[in-house]
Amino acid sequence: xxxxxxxxxxxxxxxxxxxxxxxxxxxxxxxxxxxxxxxxxxxxxxxxxxxxxxxxxxxxxxxxxxxxxxxxxxxxxxxxxxxxxxxxxxxxxxxxxxxxxxxxxxxxxxxxxxxxxxxxxxxxxxxxxxxxxxxxxxxxxxxxxxxxxxxxxxxxxxxxxxxxxxxxxxxxxxxxxxxxxxxxxxxxxxxxxxxxxxxxxxxxxxxxxxxxxxxxxxxxxxxxxxxxxxxxxxxxxxxxxxxxxxxxxxxxxxxxxxxxxxxxxxxxxxxxxxxxxxxxxxxxxxxxxxxxxxxxxxxxxxxxxxxxxxxxxxxxxxxxxxxxxxxxxxxxxxxxxxxxxxxxxxxxxxxxxxxxxxxxxxxxxxxxxxxxxxxxxxxxxxxxxxxxxxxxxxxxxxxxxxxxxxxxxxxxxxx
Numbered sequence: 284x285x286x287x288x289x290x291x292x293x294x295x296x297x298x299x300x301x302x303x304x305x306x307x308x309x310x311x312x313x314x315x316x317x318x319x320x321x322x323x324x325x326x327x328x329x330x331x332x333x334x335x336x337x338x339x340x341x342x343x344x345x346x347x348x349x350x351x352x353x354x355x356x357x358x359x360x361x362x363x364x365x366x367x368x369x370x371x372x373x374x375x376x377x378x379x380x381x382x383x384x385x386x387x388x389x390x391x392x393x394x395x396x397x398x399x400x401x402x403x404x405x406x407x408x409x410x411x412x413x414x415x416x417x418x419x420x421x422x423x424x425x426x427x428x429x430x431x432x433x434x435x436x437x438x439x440x441x442x443x444x445x446x447x448x449x450x451x452x453x454x455x456x457x458x459x460x461x462x463x464x465x466x467x468x469x470x471x472x473x474x475x476x477x478x479x480x481x482x483x484x485x486x487x488x489x490x491x492x493x494x495x496x497x498x499x500x501x502x503x504x505x506x507x508x509x510x511x512x513x514x515x516x517x518x519x520x521x522x523x524x525x526x527x528x529x530x531x532x533x534x535x536x537x538x539x540x541x542x543x544x545x546x547x548x549x550x551x552x553x554x555x556x557x558x559x560x561x562x563x564x565x566x567x568x569x570x571x572x573x574x575x576x577x578x579x580x581x582x583x584x585x586x587x588x589x590x591x592x593x594x595x596x597x598x599x600x601x602x603x604x605x606x607x608x609x610x611x612x613x614x615x616x617x618x619x620x621x622x623x624x625x626x627x628x629x630x631x632x633x634x635x636x637x638x639x640x641x642x643x644x645x646x647x648x649x650x651x652x653x654x655x656x657x658x659x660x661x662x663x664x665x666x667x668x669x670x671x672x673x674x675x676x677x678x679x680x681x682x683x684x685x686x687x688x689x690x691x692x693x694x695x696x697x698x
Contacts, residue, residue, distance in 0.1 A: 284378045284379060284380070285379045285380075286379065286380045286381070286382065287317075287379070287380075287381055287382075288381070288382045288383070289315045289316065289317040289357070289381060289382075289383055289384075290314045290315040290316065290383070290384050290385065291307065291314050291315070291316045291317070291383065291384070291385045291386075291387065291608070292316075292317055292319065292373060292381055292383035292385070292386050292387070293316065293317065293318045293319070293386075293387045293389060294318075294319045294363045294366075294373060294386070294387070294388050294389065294390055295318075295319070295320060295388065295389035295390040295391060295583070295585070296318045296319070296320025296322070296325070296348050296351075296352070296358065297320075297325065297389065297390075297391050297583070298328075298391075298583065298594055298597050298678075298679075299389035299391065299582045299583025299584070299585075299597045299600070299601065300318055300320065300387070300389035300583075301318070301325070301348075301351050301352065301353070301679050302597055302598070302601040302678055302679055302681070303387055303389065303582060303600075303601040303604050303605055304316055304318055304352070304353050304356050304681075305353045305601075305679060305680050305681030306601045306602055306604070306605035306681045306683065307605045307608070307609070307681075308353045308354070308355055308356060308681060309681035309682075309683075310605060310606075310609060312609060312612075315357075316353075316355070316356045316357070317356065317357040317358075317359055317381065318352060318356055318357070318358050318359065319359045319361060319362070319363055319373065319375065319381065320348055320358065320359070320360070320362075321360065321361055321362040321376065322348060323347060323348055323349070323360075324345050324346075324347065324348065325345065325346050325347070325348045325351055326344050326345050326417050327343075327344045327345070327671055327674055327675070328344070328446075328447075328594070329447070329593075329594050329628075329666075329670065329671075329674075330343070330344045330667075330671060331344065331414045331415065331416075331417065331420045331450075332414050332420075332450055332453045332454055332457065332630065333457075333630070333666075333667060334414070334417075334420040334421060334423075334424065335412070335414040335420045335421075335423030335424055335427075335454055335457070335541075336423075336424065336427070336454070336457035336458070336461065336630075336633065337424045337427070337428070337461075338457075338633065338667065339667065341417060341420065341421055343671070344417065345417070346675070351679055353680070353681065359375070359379075359381065361375040361376050361377040361379065362375065362376040362551075363375065363376070363390065363549075363551050364376045364551060365551065365555070366388075366551065366552070366555035366556065366557050367556075368386070368555075368556055368557060368573075368576045368579060369556070370382070371383055371384070371386070371578065373386070383578075384578065384612075385578050385579075385580075385608060385611075385612065386576075386578060386579045386580070387579075387580050387581065387582070387604060387608070388552065388557060388564045388579065388580070388581040388585060388586070389581065389582055389583045389585065390548070390549050390551075390552055390583075390585045391446075391549075391583055391584045391585055392445070392446060392546045392547060392548055392549070392584045392585060392592070393546065393547060393548070393549050394415055394416065394544045394546055395544055395545040395546060395547055396544050398544070398545040399509050399510060399511065399512060399542065399544065399545070400510065400511040400512070400520075401511055401512045401513055401514065402509075402511075402512045402542055402544070404514065405512055405513075405514025405515070406419055406542075407419050407422050408514065409514035409515060409517065410426050410514075410517065410537065410538055410539045410540060411512060411514050411539075411540045411542060412425075412426050412539070412540070412541055412542070413541060413542050413543065413544065414450060414453075414454050414541070414543075415450070415543055415544060423454065423541060426539045426541075427458050427461055427462075427539070430462065430467070430471065430538065430539060431538075432467055432470040432471070433470055433471070433472075434470075434471050434472070434538040434539065435471075435472045435474075435536055435537050435538050435539075436458065436471060436472065436473045436474070436537065436538065436539045436540075436541075437474050437475075437476065437519055437535060437537045437539070437540045437541070438451055438452070438454055438455040438458075438473070438474070438475045438476070438541045438543075439451060439475075439476045439477075439509045439519075439540075439541070439542050439543050440452070440475070440476070440477045440478055440479065440543055441478055441508070441509070441543050441544060441545040441546070442478045442479075442508065442545060443478075443479065443484075444546070444563075444592060445543070445544075445545065445546040445592065446546060446584050446592040446593070447592065447593055447627065448483070448484060448591055448592075448627070449483065449627040449629045449639065450543065451475075451477075451541070451543040452475065452482065452483075452492065452496070452629070453629060453630045454541050455473060455475050455496070455499075455501055455541070456495060456496075456499065456501075456629075456630060456631045456632055457630055457632070457633060458473070458541075459471075459473055459499035459500075459501060459632075460499070460631075460632035460633050461633065463499070464633070468499065468500065469500070472502075473499065473500065473501045473502070474501070474502050474504060474535065475496065475501050475502065475503045475504065476504045476507040476508075476509060476521055476535075477503060477504065477505050477506070477507065478506065478507065478508045478524060479505065479506070480505050480506050480525060481505070482496065482503055482505075483629075483639075484591070484645060485639065485641050485645040485647065486645065487641075487645075487647045487655075487656060488629070488637060488639045488641075488647075488655075488656065490656075491637060491656045491657075492629065492631075492637075495631050495658075504521075505525075506523060506524045506525035506526060506529075507521040507522070507523055507524065507533075508521060508522050508524050509521055509542060510522045510532070512540065512542065517536055517537050517538065517540075518534050518535070518536055518537070519534070519535045519536075519537055519540055520532055520533070520534050520535075521533050521535060546584075547562055548562045548563050548564070548585050549585075552564060552585055556575075556576075557573065557576065557579065557581075559587050561587070563585060563586060563587040564579075564581035564585050564586050564587060565587050566580070566581045566586050566587055566588060568587070568588040568589060568590075568621070568623070568643070569620040569621055569622075570603070570607050570617050570618075570619065570620065570621075571586065571588065571600060571603055571604050571607065571621055572607060572611070572617055577611070578611070580604045580607065580608055582597060582600040582601060582603075582604050583596075583597050583600065586600075588600075588621070588623065589623070589643065590621075590623040590624070590625050590642075590643065591625035591627065591641070592625075593625045593626060593627055594674065594678075595624065595625055595626035595627075595640075596623075596624060596625040596626075598678055599621060599622075599624045600621050601681075601683075602619070602683050603619045603620065603621045606619040607619045622642045622643060622690070623641075623642040623643030623644070624640070624641075624642050624648065624688055625640070625641060625642075626638065626639065626640045626650075627639040627640075628662055628663075628665060628666035628670070630663065630666060631658050632658070633663075634660055634663050635658040635659060635660055635662070635663050636658065636659065636662035636663045636665075636666050637655070637656065637657065637658055637659075637662060638650075638651065638655055638659075638662045638665065639655070640655065640688055642688075642690065646690070646692075647692050647694070648688040648689055648690050648692055649688065649689050649692055650687070650688045650689065652689075654694070655692075655694075
């Protein structure tokens with residue numbers, strides 16, 4: 284056991300942790316910064332939906348964490364075992380303890396496969412796949428290619444909050460478009476089971492997505508939650524979570540099941556003094572500073588801000604955390620504000636996408652001067668080609684030049 288001290292401790296070396304570390308280093312100040320991260324591989328997760336559609340190579344989504352750690356930042360290869368904010372300390376899973384002056388929590392969320400009975404046991408076989416894991420995304424593409432005429436396909440969306448809320452339907456549209464191209468779509472039954480009462484949380488885009496699902500012949504079942512999977516017998520069980528039939532369960536046969544798992548903060552966060560009642564790190568949604576511990580900030584999927592959990596959100600959050608943290612260190616007012624921005628390139632088919640951008644309250648805030656409700660080839664190019672380059676070469680290196688989103692957009696009454 285050993286104890287070391289650092290000026291700024293960042294727990295989590297994923298997108299949020301590395302980006303905020305790079306942002307702090309770009310601003311100088313000679314801070315002693317350390318990142319706690321147990322994994323050796325870092326993944327560009329937004330591309331997993333493309334991997335599952337045969338449009339992207341899994342190898343191109345990963346890098347070694349040590350190669351992405353900003354120069355001058357110490358990488359501690361361990362996980363967080365306990366947060367002790369009253370003592371300004373984090374106990375690590377290797378038995379060591381790190382004390383800090385300032386803490387940034389960026390652990391992300393975990394995939395709760397076990398919340399769906401039988402799901403973990405059958406993943407990667409029996410036609411059960413998921414683009415939410417690099418281990419299983421390639422199997423999605425195998426399943427899609429193996430579909431035969433008359434196949435029954437199920438896609439599921441879990442309860443919020445979960446990362447990239449558009450991902451489950453991206454998989455549905457890409458699969459449907461592939462089958463259309465093969466001339467087999469009309470012979471296939473595709474069902475999309477959504478826990479929410481709407482297909483997407485922003486009404487402006489939801490109106491278009493309902494039309495797209497209908498175009499492919501996808502039947503959308505609202506307020507249904509996947510609760511069990513029998514892989515060998517190809518049977519999925521759903522529970523109705525709203526309306527007159529609330530609590531009623533139904534069994535649905537399938538040939539292919541794309542399951543999007545429930546997600547939650549890691550147990551070490553949920554059980555810590557940093558968490559709110561839902562288990563997320565309790566922060567002010569604008570400053571991203573903890574509401575009870577003034578030397579703690581959080582960003583990314585683990586923080587309690589009510590934004591859509593996407594990499595684009597982190598891109599906007601990281602500079603806010605960096606500027607506010609440095610202001611707090613200098614004894615200045617914490618004034619930088621995050622407006623809830625998130626972006627979700629909704630791939631509605633191979634070669635086309637809707638670029639959904641919005642802030643708190645579901646207000647549409649497009650970056651490009653184009654109708655954001657329309658499917659466009661340029662949005663596919665942005666999703667597949669431009670954003671990965673931007674991610675690796677700019678975002679993770681703390682280069683923060685990017686176009687501003689239009690908060691004055693007024694076209695969200697009707698698309």
